[in-house]
Amino acid sequence: MRNRGPQPNDPSLFADRYLPALRAATDDLCWLLSRDYGTDSALQLVGNRYRLNKRQRMAVGRASASQAAIASRQERRVDLTQIAGRTVAIDGFNLLILLESAFGGGLILESRDGTYRDLAGVHGTYKHVRHTEPALLRVGEALRVAARVIWYFDQPVSNSGRLKTMLREMAETHAFNWQVELVYNPDKELIAMPAENVIVSSDSWILDDGGAWCNLGQELLQNDEIWRITI
Template sequence: MNNRNRGKNTGDDTLFGTEKEIDKLKSAAQDMQYLLSRKYAEKAASELIGNRYKLKTRQIQAFRSASASEIQVQSRRAKELKVADLKGKMIYLDGFNVLILLESILSGAYIFEGADGCYRDLSGIHGTYKRVNQTFKSIELVAGFFRKAELQKLHWIFDQPVSNSGRIKQSILEFARENQLNWEVDLQYNPDKFLADNAEIIASSDAWILDHCRHWFNVISYLAGEEKLKVNLIKMF
């Protein structure tokens, strides 16, 4: 077992742990949605708002990831499925997106709920994925979802260029064999495009995927409620 997790960074309690900072973040997210809805460029808008509220880099990352234009939010909501819609279906799961977000939740990291209802974190893999103490539990949670939703099949998709993607693929396939789960795991060089082009139903909170997919399911929000996960959640809207 590795002595590591995806919990808070040093200083996160200062950036996200007080009512004053949370209020600034919420105001920034609302301003961001206003500008995005009026077709301002995302990078320029986030810099403008970050300067206005004197926010640090991780705070800017947080409100930026949680924000979307009004049209984007409406479009995503229109394509979102309920758990009852999934029975007997095959789902494609955005591997690193879902796995790392679950690991972050279980590690007590700050999680941010966006205007589209999706949970997002501040973790990054920077080209290399490293298993943490919460990895196995995260895979177990996905297995619980698979069974409760009565899915026909679950197809994990991971980034081929990310170091150790082959290892996590093998770990998940072994878990699936041991637990008699109808799972597949594939590595793709451009997983976002692959998912948007090929999957009928996707489990992800990646903004680009949600804007380009056919249908999606909010698996993290579902698991948080169904499994009563303790989520260090900041609702941005």
């Protein structure tokens, strides 16, 4: 079975010798975002200055945020120890692919807002990998104390229906209180969650426009031996 690991050039692109430039680029992008520069134009400016390639620019973009956004996200963050008895709504592919990437040896970014982010993506089709079930089990055990867990997956993504079936079978086998929803736009569903619910995502738009959220990816992986860099 396939693995969701690093791309072939990642060990070179994110080697120790490039980290100072990547961190400086992230500093600059955060500074520009804090002064209301447009994200795309600011990232292009920073990327050109530090001569970053496309994948390095992606990493800098995903790791960055304005100071106001970081402060707002931290104010609404809920620790894993605080979710007992609450409904937890999960940005399904966002969390699952992060864990699959981490378990498969892929690069994980520790971002300026404290979240962990990967450089992978679905691109219209989801493929089950050998770390899918271990990732789901890790989530299930961590969230047993929640009153209910709702997974939201993108319905247009190919194989999302098969993934929904897998989650339902796992929930029955392990007595996880899971509900699985296939929707056209999980972001909107999560942002519209009632204030008492807790969102799980590292998507910037969801974190900025939603309510309380749990940095579950970081909490689940912080003690694992994974390929993680801070930029």
